[in-house]
Every structure is written in C-alpha cells, then in structure tokens.
Amino acid sequence: MALPLALSGQDLIGQARTGTGKTYAFGIAMLQSIGKPRKNRKKPRGLVVVPTRELAVQVSEDLVTAAGKLGSRVLTVYGGRAYEPQIEALKAGVDVIVGTPGRLLDLVKQKHLDLSQVTSLVLDEADRMMDLGFLPDIERIFKLIPAERQTMLFSATMPGEIVTLSRKYLNRPTHVRAEMESGEGEATPQVRQIVWRAHRMDKIEIVARLLQAEGRGLTMVFCETKRACDMVAEQLDTRGFAVAAVHGDLGQGQREQALRAFRNGKIDVLVATDVAARGIDIDDVTHVVNYDCPTDDKTYVHRIGRTGRAGRTGIAVTFVEWEELTRWKMINQMLGLDFAEPEETYSTSPHVFTELNIPEGTKGVLPHASRSRAGLSAERIEDLGETGRARNRGGNRRREEREERPARAPRQRRRTRGGRELAETAPAETPEVELVAAKTEETPAIFTPDEIQPVAAEPKRTRVRGRGAASSAIEQALAETPEAPVKRTRTRKADQSQAPETRSREEAAEAPARSRATEAPPAEPVSTRVAEAAPVEPVVERVPEPSFLATPPPPVHREPERIIPPSPFAVIFQSPDLASDDDDIAPSAATERKQQRRQARGGGGGNRRRAG
Known part of the structure; x- marks a missing residue:
C-alpha cells in the first residue's frame, strides 16, 4: 500500500506490524528515486535516521541487498566506531547514508558530511525518533536538509501525539495503516x-x-x-x-x-x-x-x-x-x-x-x-x-579473562654494586683490611685461651661484606697469634668471687698441670711461701683499658630539666620608692579646702576686733 505512494514522491506516515517488511517499503522507493550512482556525485542523496546502532547495521544490510542491481553506495554511520573509515568513505562518495543522530551531527560539525543535496529522508522507528530524547537532534537535521524533499516516517506504533507533531515537518502527508483497526499498536496474532x-x-x-x-x-x-x-x-x-x-x-x-x-x-x-x-x-x-x-x-x-x-x-x-x-x-x-x-x-x-x-x-x-x-x-x-x-x-566475563591471562615470566634479578652490574664469572672480591700486629704479652680481657682455640680451628673466610670485615680480620689475627701465658693478678678472695663459668674454664685448663704435679711434686715456689707468711695486702685490681670489641654500655637516659614558667601574676617591674621618713603626707583636696575656710574665717574676725 505504501510503495506506490512512496514512488510517486509524496510524504508518507507508514504504520504496520513488526516483521511485515517496512524496510523494503521505504528502501526500494528511495533507491529508485536516487537512481544509479555517478562518478561526479559524491554527496549523499538519501538519508535514513535510526535510533540504535544495531538497527542501523540491519537497515544498511537490507538496502545493500535491495541495491544489488543498481550498485548504489550505502554507508553506515554510528557511534562506537572509529571516524577514519567513515570519513574516507564520505570522501570517496556515497549515495545513501544510514546512521544515528549523534554521529551524523558530529560528522556535519567536522565538515566531513554535507546534507545539502538530500532529496529523500526516512525516519525509521519514528515514534522513538520523535520522542523528547531525540527531538532536538532531529530538528537540527531537518534544518540541514533542503526544504524540497520527500519525508517518510515508519514504525509499528504511531501514537496520535506523534502524528500531530510529525505534521510540522511533513508536507501534506498520507497516513497508511496496514491491518490496523486503531491508531494504537497491537500485538502480532501469531x-x-x-x-x-x-x-x-x-x-x-x-x-x-x-x-x-x-x-x-x-x-x-x-x-x-x-x-x-x-x-x-x-x-x-x-x-x-x-x-x-x-x-x-x-x-x-x-x-x-x-x-x-x-x-x-x-x-x-x-x-x-x-x-x-x-x-x-x-x-x-x-x-x-x-x-x-x-x-x-x-x-x-x-x-x-x-x-x-x-x-x-x-x-x-x-x-x-x-x-x-x-x-x-x-x-x-x-x-x-x-x-x-x-x-x-x-x-x-x-x-x-x-x-x-x-x-x-x-x-x-x-x-x-x-x-x-x-x-x-x-x-x-x-x-x-x-x-x-x-x-x-x-563478572563472569572478567573471570574468564583472568583465567586466560598468561602467566608472568620469572623475574630475572641482576646483581649490581654502585649501579654497575657484577659479572657472574668475576672472582670474588676480598676487602682490603690491614691486619694489626697484636702484642704477644697482652691478651684482651674478654678472650680466654679456651675461646681462642676454636676460633683458630675455623676455616678462613675469603669474602666478607659489610660489618663482618673488621671482625673476620681480628679473628684471623688472633688465630695466627701464639698462646701467651695469662698473668693472674687477682687475690684468692677475688677468685672466689668469680662467676662459676669462669672458674670452670680455668679449672679445665689447669687439669693437665695438676695431674703432672701429682706424679712429681716440685719444690714449693718462694713467692707462695712468702705470701703465706706475710700478711695479705689488698691488691688493687687494674681496670683494663676499654677495647673497641667490647659492647658499649647502654646510654643513660636523663630526664630533661623541667622548665617552670613564671607566674603571670608575678611583679616584673617595681618603681623605686623615692619618699623618706621626713616627708609629710600630701593632704587631700578636702583637707586643703577646710584649711582655706578656717584661714578665711580667722582673718576676718581679727580685723573686726582691731577695728573695734
């Protein structure tokens, strides 16, 4: 019913049930009026505006199928795609454009699309296109198209208010309803x-x-x-x-x-x-x-x-x-x-x-x-x-992407020093440490002969880093130093006051000497006999010099002195008292007035007496 009217060039409002072929009703009439494409014609002659991207793709495919014999150039324009392919197609020349309002206006604003030669305009799903959401964009598109054009509106539902509004943009349109008893849409009977x-x-x-x-x-x-x-x-x-x-x-x-x-x-x-x-x-x-x-x-x-x-x-x-x-x-x-x-x-x-x-x-x-x-x-x-x-x-899609994501490659760590890489085959560097010649007659007080022997038996370290360099050098020096006799300067009371661990070490060291002494007892030393006979004098224990290997004493935490602020009521400056004991107290103003009155009365009475 709508095809003969559309071929005649009249404005049309088409309404039919979904799935009855409305796309071919306006598509065939548009392609027929445009005719075969020409090389010197690059600006579009037909425009189809649709509300959704998916519908734009479908309408474009139907028009390409209908224009198989004519060879008309149909371009689909909608958002979500890159601009470059659409711009190149517009420069090459098109006959019909199918698109959504937003992308159409963007291309017009960028001056890539010219709608000044459009002779046929179609609004598919017109009730949605004439809705308040799309109406401002549709009005702008109408202003970009010549006034002398053919306008066709198609939809399955066409409310009365939409028909009334569409008459503002159409020229004496014909409303065609296929299998419809009322102007409202009704469901498909199948x-x-x-x-x-x-x-x-x-x-x-x-x-x-x-x-x-x-x-x-x-x-x-x-x-x-x-x-x-x-x-x-x-x-x-x-x-x-x-x-x-x-x-x-x-x-x-x-x-x-x-x-x-x-x-x-x-x-x-x-x-x-x-x-x-x-x-x-x-x-x-x-x-x-x-x-x-x-x-x-x-x-x-x-x-x-x-x-x-x-x-x-x-x-x-x-x-x-x-x-x-x-x-x-x-x-x-x-x-x-x-x-x-x-x-x-x-x-x-x-x-x-x-x-x-x-x-x-x-x-x-x-x-x-x-x-x-x-x-x-x-x-x-x-x-x-x-x-x-x-x-x-x-959520499900994101989980699948995480599962399909390849595993990370193992991290390769590089050994560097001072920002420079170290070669794996380079020999190990040994720190240059000067060995201090230790004195044989003195031994640090914190070491004993029993402690020096296991240190000497340990293998020498060839590569030391950080803080262990100095300690390893000292261990090597102690290992090369021969054992020296330890001078005992403490009294018997001091020996008794030693820790049990120290006494046990000394007893273990003197055990072989005692066994030899029992076999062949030597003569008693003179120094020992003299010490027994003479009175015991107190021996002052020599305090060893502090060693750099000794653990430093813990710092003494002193509480800071409390600063007591001065009282805000304290007298900061007091003027000096310049008065003395001989000074009279200054009279008050009332006292001075009394004295003046007395003087005035006394003087007047005396004069009268003298006159009398």
Missing part, C-alpha cells in the same frame, strides 16, 4: 502470549526450565536495566546455557559479536535491554521472555514482536511482580488483552510444564549432554577502533 505473576527470587528458575522446553529455538530475554542484564546472563551461564548480553555499557565490538553469535547459532539465549527491542530481525526466534514488566504498551509490542515474524509463530512469556500489577493493568487495557489478573506462578507450578511443553522432572540446570552450543567465545571480536572508555561484559 504470537501466543502468557502472563504470570511471579516472585523476583524465583524468576530465574522459571527461565532456566523454560529454556529446556521441547522445540525451543533462539530465545530473547528482555530486562529493564543493564545491571539486571549482566546478572541474568551470568546466572544462566553458570547453569550451563550458551548466553550473551547486549546493553549500552558494552563496547560496540562486543555488542556486534553477541548479535553475530546469536544469528549464527553459537549461542541460543540473548539477554538485552530495549536496545535490541527495536527493529532487530533474527530468524528462528521462538521464545521471548519479558523478565521485567515493560514500562508501556509500545515497549511490550516491540519486545514480543521479535518472534512470530514473517508469518511464523512464537511464544511470549511476561513476568509481573506484585508491585508491577498496576502498570500491567494499564498495558492490558491499552492493548485490549485478557490478562488483567495474571495467575500466580512458581517454578514448581504444574501449569508451567504443561503450557510451555517442558518435560516433567526438569531442573534449573542444563544437563551436560545438552550443552552442544559453541558459546560466545567461538565468535571473534572485530577491531572497530572503538571510541570512548573500555567496557567490560560483567
């Missing part, structure tokens, strides 16, 4: 709709059993938020299903990888937000699950429209929580459905198995024998030169 009232904690279990139904093909699960998408995809992945997520926080390469894997059958479950609910055409989608209740009737129509396309049949299951009942009743009333009171359902309810054709005894985990899909990792990620920050797929 889709069997099921609405259940489920609990939030039990929905994932119902989905896991639904995915094991007999005859199930590809399945799309729609969530309201990006975080919910990641959560559902991760839980289904742990249960053994080949699943991928598509939402706005993923990079464009990851989003296209997931859609390619879904189309190629490497995964059979796609968890997405409403990004994938508009215009995505994928064959063999048998089930659509509304994990979260849609926000309005338009969203519901577009979600369940992903199945039952081109005359096929499908099943749409919607979960409604207790707090979402009011919202669902509004959707049910707007679309005229018969699910005003959804049935309360749990994963163990018998009607779940009967209505969805699920084998009895099915659990929420996919058996290992049924895990035949290659998975998302089998699909290669294209390097699109993505712009913006790097994005992650979710």
Whole structure:
C-alpha cells in the first residue's frame, strides 16, 4: 500500500506490524528515486535516521541487498566506531547514508558530511525518533536538509501525539495503516502470549526450565536495566546455557559479536535491554521472555514482536511482580488483552510444564549432554577502533579473562654494586683490611685461651661484606697469634668471687698441670711461701683499658630539666620608692579646702576686733 505512494514522491506516515517488511517499503522507493550512482556525485542523496546502532547495521544490510542491481553506495554511520573509515568513505562518495543522530551531527560539525543535496529522508522507528530524547537532534537535521524533499516516517506504533507533531515537518502527508483497526499498536496474532505473576527470587528458575522446553529455538530475554542484564546472563551461564548480553555499557565490538553469535547459532539465549527491542530481525526466534514488566504498551509490542515474524509463530512469556500489577493493568487495557489478573506462578507450578511443553522432572540446570552450543567465545571480536572508555561484559566475563591471562615470566634479578652490574664469572672480591700486629704479652680481657682455640680451628673466610670485615680480620689475627701465658693478678678472695663459668674454664685448663704435679711434686715456689707468711695486702685490681670489641654500655637516659614558667601574676617591674621618713603626707583636696575656710574665717574676725 505504501510503495506506490512512496514512488510517486509524496510524504508518507507508514504504520504496520513488526516483521511485515517496512524496510523494503521505504528502501526500494528511495533507491529508485536516487537512481544509479555517478562518478561526479559524491554527496549523499538519501538519508535514513535510526535510533540504535544495531538497527542501523540491519537497515544498511537490507538496502545493500535491495541495491544489488543498481550498485548504489550505502554507508553506515554510528557511534562506537572509529571516524577514519567513515570519513574516507564520505570522501570517496556515497549515495545513501544510514546512521544515528549523534554521529551524523558530529560528522556535519567536522565538515566531513554535507546534507545539502538530500532529496529523500526516512525516519525509521519514528515514534522513538520523535520522542523528547531525540527531538532536538532531529530538528537540527531537518534544518540541514533542503526544504524540497520527500519525508517518510515508519514504525509499528504511531501514537496520535506523534502524528500531530510529525505534521510540522511533513508536507501534506498520507497516513497508511496496514491491518490496523486503531491508531494504537497491537500485538502480532501469531504470537501466543502468557502472563504470570511471579516472585523476583524465583524468576530465574522459571527461565532456566523454560529454556529446556521441547522445540525451543533462539530465545530473547528482555530486562529493564543493564545491571539486571549482566546478572541474568551470568546466572544462566553458570547453569550451563550458551548466553550473551547486549546493553549500552558494552563496547560496540562486543555488542556486534553477541548479535553475530546469536544469528549464527553459537549461542541460543540473548539477554538485552530495549536496545535490541527495536527493529532487530533474527530468524528462528521462538521464545521471548519479558523478565521485567515493560514500562508501556509500545515497549511490550516491540519486545514480543521479535518472534512470530514473517508469518511464523512464537511464544511470549511476561513476568509481573506484585508491585508491577498496576502498570500491567494499564498495558492490558491499552492493548485490549485478557490478562488483567495474571495467575500466580512458581517454578514448581504444574501449569508451567504443561503450557510451555517442558518435560516433567526438569531442573534449573542444563544437563551436560545438552550443552552442544559453541558459546560466545567461538565468535571473534572485530577491531572497530572503538571510541570512548573500555567496557567490560560483567563478572563472569572478567573471570574468564583472568583465567586466560598468561602467566608472568620469572623475574630475572641482576646483581649490581654502585649501579654497575657484577659479572657472574668475576672472582670474588676480598676487602682490603690491614691486619694489626697484636702484642704477644697482652691478651684482651674478654678472650680466654679456651675461646681462642676454636676460633683458630675455623676455616678462613675469603669474602666478607659489610660489618663482618673488621671482625673476620681480628679473628684471623688472633688465630695466627701464639698462646701467651695469662698473668693472674687477682687475690684468692677475688677468685672466689668469680662467676662459676669462669672458674670452670680455668679449672679445665689447669687439669693437665695438676695431674703432672701429682706424679712429681716440685719444690714449693718462694713467692707462695712468702705470701703465706706475710700478711695479705689488698691488691688493687687494674681496670683494663676499654677495647673497641667490647659492647658499649647502654646510654643513660636523663630526664630533661623541667622548665617552670613564671607566674603571670608575678611583679616584673617595681618603681623605686623615692619618699623618706621626713616627708609629710600630701593632704587631700578636702583637707586643703577646710584649711582655706578656717584661714578665711580667722582673718576676718581679727580685723573686726582691731577695728573695734
């Protein structure tokens, strides 16, 4: 119905159910009006504006297929890709541009895209494009296009307010509705709709059993938020299903990888937000699950429209929580459905198995024998030169990347000294230490003959570093020094006061001498006899000089003197007293006035007496 009007060059508002071929309705008319490409024509003549990147790729592929005989040059322009390939294609020349509003305006601002020769403009999913979110960008695009043009709007849902707003930009448009009794969108009749009232904690279990139904093909699960998408995809992945997520926080390469894997059958479950609910055409989608209740009737129509396309049949299951009942009743009333009171359902309810054709005894985990899909990792990620920050797929994806990360190479340590490397084959360096000639008649007080013998028996060290250099040199010097007799200058009382360990060492050293003395007792020395006869004189013990090997005494900690601040009330300066004992006390003012009065009275009375 819309094709003859579009070929005639009239402005058009097209409305039809999802999957009825709206893309070819405006695509064929646009390509026919543009004609065959010319070498001297580089500026685009046709422009198609779409709301999502995935829809831009799909519309571009359909237009390339339709322009197979004409050879029209079609360019896809959207965000998330590098600018350079798109700029080079624009310089080479294009006939039709399919893109999103943001990237189109960026290229116009950079003066790489010129829309002054566009003769045909199409807004796909017009109700979304004319929404308040896209309306400012759409108005700017309308100003960049010539006034004499053909404008066509197509969508499955076209509310009355959107039609009224679109008339501002169209010239006497014709509103064409295919198989529609009312201006509002309605669901595809080939889709069997099921609405259940489920609990939030039990929905994932119902989905896991639904995915094991007999005859199930590809399945799309729609969530309201990006975080919910990641959560559902991760839980289904742990249960053994080949699943991928598509939402706005993923990079464009990851989003296209997931859609390619879904189309190629490497995964059979796609968890997405409403990004994938508009215009995505994928064959063999048998089930659509509304994990979260849609926000309005338009969203519901577009979600369940992903199945039952081109005359096929499908099943749409919607979960409604207790707090979402009011919202669902509004959707049910707007679309005229018969699910005003959804049935309360749990994963163990018998009607779940009967209505969805699920084998009895099915659990929420996919058996290992049924895990035949290659998975998302089998699909290669294209390097699109993505712009913006790097994005992650979710916790499960990050865990897989950590597992696939190669192990670190063993760290090679280099031995350096003073910033220079040491050769492994270089001979060991010995510190140059001057050996001090020790005196034979004196021995440090901290060493005994018994302690010097084991030191002499130790092997000599050839390489010493750090603080051990000086001590090793002293040990070598002591080892080469012959044993000298130790002079005993202490009295008997001092010997008795020695530590038991010291006395035991001396007794062990004198044991051989005692044994020889018992065999042949020599004459008693004179010095000993004189000492016994003469009175014992106190011998002052000589304090040995401090040795550098001795342990220094611990430092004495003295408390600092307490500084007592002066009292703030103390007298700092006192003026000297210049008065003496002979000085009279100065009279007060009252005393002086009394004296003056007395003098005045006394003087007047005396004069009177003299006069009388």
